[in-house]
Amino acid sequence: MINYVTLGVSDLVKAKAFYGELLADVGAKVLVDMDRISFIGKSMAAPMLAVCVPYNQAPANPGNGNMVSFAPGSKAAVDTLYHKAIALGASCDGAPGQRIPDVFYGAYVKDADGNKLCFSFFG
Template sequence: MIGYVTLGVSDMEKAKQFYSDLLADLGAKVLLDMERIAFIGKNMGSPMLAVCKPYNGEPNHPGNGNMVAIQPGSKEAVDAHYHKAIELGATCDGEPGQRIPNQFYGAYVKDPDGNKLAFFHFG
């Protein structure tokens, strides 16, 4: 299915640090760093998150309606990742909570570049 998702960023070092710290407890780290783009994940055979400076040299900008959803494994892990993201410089875009009774628990943040992330748990 999905090999990787790419997010445009304005500061590569800041973005690599943000996502490496945020996703470390899920086993993710920078796997491949090619200066303009870096791939973060568990291994090259699993889905990854890439951060990059746009190829065309224009400023990055987050899309309206675009979002990357991360499934950390439990409601408690959703809460932990939400709070960790905020500590790392993200802004709240929806505090943790039950969205669909007994089905979907989620929390939403925007990274330092404004890219929207969701942390979620089904069940």
């Protein structure tokens, strides 16, 4: 259903390094690398994350209410990605925890450009 989600970034090299390292443990890597945009994912046939310098050359900034959620497969994997993101320079926007009893477990961070990310597990 979703082909890719794009996050505007101010430094493409740093963003590729952050997201490439962050998502490597779930099998993602840079699949397409162009001048102002890179696509990161498991395959071109699966949903991807694109990081890009905005086309209009205006400063990158996160939209209020926009967020990308990654599903690593377990509560332990949510914790692992959260702590890895923090170690890679992200800031905490909600420590790992059960948000909805027996339904939703999640953790939230913001990357260097302020883009909000969620690591989540349903179950």
